[in-house]
Amino acid sequence: MSLHLLAHRCLNKIAPAPTAGSTALFVRHSLLPVAVPHRTGSTTLFLRQSLSHAASPHRSNFSAIRSLHSTAPLNHGPPPPPDAPTIPLTFIYAERPGKPATTVVVDAAVGTSLLSVAHTHDLALEGACEGVCACSTCHVILPQDVYDDLPEPSEDEEDMMDQAVGLTPTSRLGCQCTVAEDWAGIELEVPSATRNFYVDGHVPKPH
Amino acid sequence: TVHCTVRRQGLPPFFPAHAKLTTDAAMWARPLLRRSFPPRRSLSFSSDPFPRLLSSSSSPPASSPPEDPFCVAIIGSGPSGFYTAKYILQSLSPQKFGPSAPRVEVDIIERLPHPFGLVRYGIAPDHQDAKNVEEEFRRVMDSHPEHDPHGSAAYFGNVRVGRDVSLADLTDLYSAVVLATGAADADRALGVDGEGLDGVVSARRFVGWYNGHPEHVGTAAVARALGNGAGRAHAVVVGNGNVALDCARILSKGGSGLAGTDVTAAAGDVLGGGVGTVTVAGRRGHGQGAFTIKELREMTKLDKDGYGMQFVVRDGELDLGATPATAEEMKSANGGRPKTRIEKLLRSVASDGGDGDGDDGGTRRLHLRFLLSPVRFLPASDDPSRVGSVVFERTALSGPAGSQRATGTGELIEIPADLVVIS
Numbered sequence: 034m035s036l037h038l039l040a041h042r043c044l045n046k047i048a049p050a051p052t053a054g055s056t057a058l059f060v061r062h063s064l065l066p067v068a069v070p071h072r073t074g075s076t077t078l079f080l081r082q083s084l085s086h087a088a089s090p091h092r093s094n095f096s097a098i099r100s101l102h103s104t105a106p107l108n109h110g111p112p113p114p115p116d117a118p119t120i121p122l123t124f125i126y127a128e129r130p131g132k133p134a135t136t137v138v139v140d141a142a143v144g145t146s147l148l149s150v151a152h153t154h155d156l157a158l159e160g161a162c163e164g165v166c167a168c169s170t171c172h173v174i175l176p177q178d179v180y181d182d183l184p185e186p187s188e189d190e191e192d193m194m195d196q197a198v199g200l201t202p203t204s205r206l207g208c209q210c211t212v213a214e215d216w217a218g219i220e221l222e223v224p225s226a227t228r229n230f231y232v233d234g235h236v237p238k239p240h
Numbered sequence: 241t242v243h244c245t246v247r248r249q250g251l252p253p254f255f256p257a258h259a260k261l262t263t264d265a266a267m268w269a270r271p272l273l274r275r276s277f278p279p280r281r282s283l284s285f286s287s288d289p290f291p292r293l294l295s296s297s298s299s300p301p302a303s304s305p306p307e308d309p310f311c312v313a314i315i316g317s318g319p320s321g322f323y324t325a326k327y328i329l330q331s332l333s334p335q336k337f338g339p340s341a342p343r344v345e346v347d348i349i350e351r352l353p354h355p356f357g358l359v360r361y362g363i364a365p366d367h368q369d370a371k372n373v374e375e376e377f378r379r380v381m382d383s384h385p386e387h388d389p390h391g392s393a394a395y396f397g398n399v400r401v402g403r404d405v406s407l408a409d410l411t412d413l414y415s416a417v418v419l420a421t422g423a424a425d426a427d428r429a430l431g432v433d434g435e436g437l438d439g440v441v442s443a444r445r446f447v448g449w450y451n452g453h454p455e456h457v458g459t460a461a462v463a464r465a466l467g468n469g470a471g472r473a474h475a476v477v478v479g480n481g482n483v484a485l486d487c488a489r490i491l492s493k494g495g496s497g498l499a500g501t502d503v504t505a506a507a508g509d510v511l512g513g514g515v516g517t518v519t520v521a522g523r524r525g526h527g528q529g530a531f532t533i534k535e536l537r538e539m540t541k542l543d544k545d546g547y548g549m550q551f552v553v554r555d556g557e558l559d560l561g562a563t564p565a566t567a568e569e570m571k572s573a574n575g576g577r578p579k580t581r582i583e584k585l586l587r588s589v590a591s592d593g594g595d596g597d598g599d600d601g602g603t604r605r606l607h608l609r610f611l612l613s614p615v616r617f618l619p620a621s622d623d624p625s626r627v628g629s630v631v632f633e634r635t636a637l638s639g640p641a642g643s644q645r646a647t648g649t650g651e652l653i654e655i656p657a658d659l660v661v662i663s
Contacts, residue, residue, distance in 0.1 A: 161376065167369035192534040195578035229323070 117142040120217035124156055127225040136220075143214050147173055147207035147221070159227050164208035166190055169197035170229050171207035174222040179203075183210060199224040309343035313410045315401050316420035317350035318357020322377040324418050329380065329391040344391040347414070349405075352454060353397040357422060361453040364486045365501035366493065425455075430478075430662060434617030439465040439627040443483050443663035450490055450507035463510045465626070465659035470494060470512040471604070474656045476630050478614055479663030480522025480529035485539060487661045491515040492542055492549040492606050514549060518606045519655055523613040523635050523646045525561020526553075526586055527569055533582050539606060540589050550605045555590040557610045558583075561637065568641035611635045612653065613646060617660060629656045 119140035128134040141150040148171045151158035159170035166189050175183075180203040186194070190209050194200060312328055314321045325346045334341040354360055356374055363370050380393050401407055410417045427442040429435060441461050448456025466473045475491050477484045490498070492515065495508030522529050542549040570579045586608075612632035620628030632653045635646035 161373045162369055163372040163375055165369045165372060167367075167372065188537075189534070191581070192532075192537060195533055195581060200577065229319075 114142075117144060118214065119143065120212065120214060122150065122212070122216065123218070123220040124151070124158075125220055125222045126157070127222060129225045141212045141216075143212050145212055147171070147210045147212065149208075150212060151207065156223075158207060158223060159229060160208060161229055162208075166193055166206060166209060168228070169193050169195075169206065170227040172197040172200070172204055172224060172227065173207045173210070174201050174224065175203050175205055175210070176219055176221075177203055179216060179219055180205065182213075196228055197224075198226045198228060309345045310416075311345045311347070311414045312416045312418060313414040314346060314348045314418045314420055315410075316357065316418075316422060317348045317355035317395065317397075318420065318422055319359060319373065319377075320422070321348055321350075321357070321418070321420035322355075322380055324420055325393050326376070326380045329393065332391065334390055341390055343389065346391070346393040348393060348395045349399050349401060349410075350395070350397045351400045351421075355395055355397060361448060361451045362483075363451075364447075364490060365451065365498055365503040366489070367486075368501070427662070430614065432614055432616060434619065434627065437617050437619055437627040438625050439658060440617055440660040440662065443477075443479065443487055443661050446487055446661045447483065450503050450511075452502075452504040457504060457506070462507075462659060466510055466512075466515065468658075470510065470515045473515050473658040474517045475515045475519070475659040475661065476655055476657040477518065477520045477661045477663055478630075480520070480524070480531055480610070481663060482531050482535050484520055484522070484661075484663035485531050485535040487663055488518050488520045488606060488608075489535075489539060489542070491518050491659075491661075492539075492604070493547050497547045514547065514604060515659075516604050517656075518549075519609060519657075520607065521609045521612040521614070521630075521632060521655075523611065524644065525563070525566060525610050525637055526558055526582065527561055527566040527579050528637075528644060529582075529610070531582075533578060533585060536582060536608075537585060539608065540585065542606065548604055550603055551589060551608070552605055553586050553590045553608045555587075555592055558586055558590055560611050563637050563644065565637070565639065565641040565644050569644075572641070611637070611646065613648065615648075615652070617657075618654070620658070627657055627660055629654050630660060 119142050121138055122141040124137045124139065126135045126137070137154075137156060139150065139154040139156065141147075142153070145153075146164060148158060148160045148164050150156075151171075152160065158173070160168075161170045162168040164171070166187075172194070183205065186205060186209065190206050194204060194206060197204060197206075310332065312325075314324055325348055328346055329344055330336060332341055332344045348355070350357075356377060359371055359374055359377075381395060399405060401410065407417070427444060434440070438461055441459065445456045445459050446462060447453075449459040449462055466475075470491075475488075477488050477491075490503070491511065494511040494514030495503070496513050498508055498511070540551045542551060570576050570583060611634060613635050614630050615633045616631040617627050618629045618631060620626045632655060633648045634651040634653060636649050637644045638647055639645045
């Protein structure tokens with residue numbers, strides 16, 4: 034993606050579109066797109082710089098290579114191809130204070146992750162890290178047989194699941210589980226809280 | 241601009257005569273315009289719109305629907321502020337609220353120019369994955385009056401509430417004001433002798449320094465402490481949380497290990513090839529440490545991952561922390577699983593620590609130590625204004641599972657330190 038297009042997209046996404054002369058101030062000060070050739074030759078966007086550094090760029094022995102993301106921004110993964118086979122999946126939302134348990138049945142595209150199924154169908158399943166196994170907010174509880182059939186979770190997934198609220202023996206992270214054809218009609222449970230979003234009355238432990 | 245001049249007549253007196261922070265005064269006018277122009281209607285229910293708007297069971301009023309949007313000012317643009325904005329817009333959207341949903345305008349006000357708070361300035365530069373949540377926040381900003389007439393969000397950086405705009409004025413102008421400013425911007429003192437020596441810095445300042453926080457990027461104490469060459473320096477990090485592990489890891493990796501990340505160039509230069517010896521010390525045992533296994537595992541793999549830093553944890557200190565109460569904590573529901581896995585990881589890499597104490601020239605070492613509480617910071621022999629070492633007291637655990645306390649045993653251990661990070 035060209036540098037200018039990327040900068041334009043970033044600026045437009047953060048600042049409201051200019052109305053009658055208003056401009057978001059921070060754009061001028063901290064988003065100074067400066068292209069710095071990356072070691073391997075591709076161009077990366079020089080965005081995250083300290084104010085003082087941006088104001089007076091200086092040469093140093095430390096090579097000024099920056100990237101906005103070390104992993105590509107994913108947005109929960111690409112949307113499924115339109116002709117992918119789908120199977121019905123049931124998402125059960127646990128009861129919360131003042132809200133009964135709800136059940137939603139959606140047509141999930143085979144081969145996509147459970148997190149992207151939830152987001153494609155606008156279901157409430159958080160994926161704070163955009164599906165790269167760096168948080169525990171897409172925690173779902175699978176039926177025993179489905180859990181057993183899945184490959185073992187990686188060490189990274191196990192480490193992140195340590196942080197999940199209400200962990201069960203058949204818990205997995207939604208971003209790491211891919212919908213299989215023989216999952217038609219299964220019921221998954223979405224716990225009532227994540228590490229980011231507690232339910233009323235919960236007292237978080239200090240850390 | 242002409243536009244701004246026309247509007248000035250309707251502006252309240254606090255509007256600064258000259259906008260020293262921004263050359264574009266119309267940007268200032270925007271939140272004020274939302275409320276003052278067009279003028280408010282005096283509808284019977286508008287005097288108390290808040291409870292009515294939040295009650296989804298209320299029926300629309302007989303007269304025409306209010307044109308005043310439900311305006312919220314959120315002070316602070318970190319995760320709290322942005323998640324609040326997201327969920328306000330979501331719960332008051334027509335899909336969730338119903339056909340009588342009001343128009344919602346959310347203004348996020350931030351003291352610094354750049355948004356996202358700790359996501360930007362707290363997360364370590366080599367942990368970019370966790371920063372992906374910024375995409376979620378950018379999607380909140382995507383809601384705009386043109387695309388979505390029901391709800392929109394706007395961001396105002398470099399605005400300090402209390403100096404540039406007062407809280408009283410915000411509460412006048414908005415239907416609701418949310419304080420999402422985070423913890424106090426100050427350090428808690430340990431209350432230990434020698435805390436004021438040069439080279440003793442809080443983790444808040446140290447992290448702000450390497451992350452380019454405008455208020456901490458000029459912290460010269462770190463450069464002074466590591467001035468004689470990071471590779472020969474000793475650093476001590478007091479604390480056992482993820483921030484302590486982050487600080488230790490950044491000190492260990494050094495500028496060369498952080499190339500390709502968004503660490504500031506100045507910090508990269510000062511840290512050079514990584515600090516020679518880093519000691520992380522917590523006053524309770526490994527079962528009580530607030531760190532999580534992902535960060536710990538990363539530390540144990542520093543050598544294997546090519547950063548040239550050997551990880552040392554002492555079997556003896558793991559044994560000292562393995563009280564019956566700790567064993568009970570490891571069996572507790574949900575809290576037990578993380579602690580048990582941490583214990584297993586530490587036992588698998590522990591040694592007697594004997595090879596770790598000497599300075600054998602080439603090897604750089606990262607020590608993770610437990611049951612040590614700082615009682616004094618001693619000055620360096622060649623410069624009494626700078627710290628030279630930390631005197632720790634060995635502690636012992638006592639108390640019931642879940643609330644074990646560390647009490648001093650009287651045994652003192654001195655660890656050399658050119659830089660001390662209090663975390």
